[in-house]
Amino acid sequence: MSAPDPGAEVVLRVEGVTAGYGGPPIIENVSIEVRRGKITAIVGPNGAGKSTLLKSIAGVIKVSAGHVYVLDRESTNLAPEKLVRMRLSYVPQVANTFPDLTVRENLDMGGYTLKRGVSERIDELCELFPDIKRSLKRKAGALSGGQRTMLAMARALMLQPAVMLLDEPSAGLSPIFQSALWEQIEKVASTGVGICVVEQNTRRSLRHADWGYVLVLGKNRLDGPAQELLHDEEVIDLYVGRMS
Ligand SMILES: Nc1ncnc2c1ncn2[C@@H]1O[C@H](COP(=O)(O)OP(=O)(O)O)[C@@H](O)[C@H]1O
Ligand SMILES: [Mg+2]
Structure with missing residues (x-):
């Protein structure tokens, strides 16, 4: 795992994105950045809107406000096949x-x-x-x-995407397979791909990530170096638990 490197190029920038499924917005004014060769983890309780955020970046659902940029080119609301050409790839959960x-x-x-x-x-x-x-x-x-x-x-x-979005890649895997998978994710990042991963297993994903964003009720709650979030009292109490 590498230390956060604020110098690494931003490959994905999400600015104040609001999106949903036709009713009231599920995510509101969400902003994140993903850097080249780094692992960015999105964590938060079930139903927080993590998958919805990835879908809005990947062109699966419509963004109603805000902007998305891939490699500094605006990609907001482009069709998935266009986004692939802009070097964004999305691995849905199922x-x-x-x-x-x-x-x-x-x-x-x-x-x-x-x-x-x-x-x-x-x-x-x-x-x-x-x-x-x-x-x-x-x-x-x-x-x-x-x-x-x-x-x-x-x-x-x-x-050869510049950005890869991963939705719950380790869901349902045994701890041994989860470890193998995270090793693999780190290997992919080390080839220069910026990875944005959504995970239910907060502790594990923060352990492997460079930067973490906590999403609650569809909004940015806090973000920071993943190792610091792992030791943040609020994050531990709400999403990590003191036991495991
Ligand atoms: N296809 C859908 N249509 C309508 N509402 C949805 C759909 N998918 C998810 N939702 C709602 O959006 C909210 C956030 O879901 P989701 O983004 O899947 O959360 P997370 O991935 O953080 O668990 C939930 O309240 C869920 O019911
Ligand atoms: Mg989800």
């Missing part, structure tokens, strides 16, 4: 792989807009994800939960 296709076919589909270099990119990702390398011929549906999450990440990396 349905993030095609179960009837093999692992290699899933990766091929992730690289569908690449004119050439698909198999070279798959080779590179196999270096980064040894688990994927071993399973290229297997159906994605036959993978374990942890392997499937790795595949979803690898697929999202096919087009």
Whole structure:
């Protein structure tokens, strides 16, 4: 894990974003930044609007106020396929792989807009994800939960995004698989990708993150270096717990 580096380039900037599902806004005036090569964790209680925030950045739901910038270019309310071209990739919590296709076919589909270099990119990702390398011929549906999450990440990396949004990547995984997954997330960040991860496991995600944002009732509550938040009394009492 690397120390927060305020000098690293901002690859994703969310400024005062308000969004929801047609009724009253679910997230309101939310601002975050994600930096190159860093892990930014969004934590907060269930229902705080963490997934909604990712969906609003990824073009899945409409932003009704505020702005989103990817690599300093405005990306607010662009269609998901345009956002991919702007080098933003999004790994939703569910349905993030095609179960009837093999692992290699899933990766091929992730690289569908690449004119050439698909198999070279798959080779590179196999270096980064040894688990994927071993399973290229297997159906994605036959993978374990942890392997499937790795595949979803690898697929999202096919087009060499500058920013990767991950929604609850470790949900449902045993502690051992969670550790392996976080190691993998750190490896991906070290290749220069800015990662924005939403997690239910507050303690663990702050342990691995560089910067953390606490979201409560759809609003920014506090943010800071992840290691400091991990020791912040308010964060501990509300979201981490003193026991684990
Ligand atoms: N598709 C949807 N339609 C309407 N309301 C939704 C939808 N998805 C989530 N919500 C509501 O938005 C709020 C925040 O949900 P969500 O962003 O999933 O929170 P979190 O990811 O922090 O647990 C919840 O009150 C939830 O009921
Ligand atoms: Mg969620």
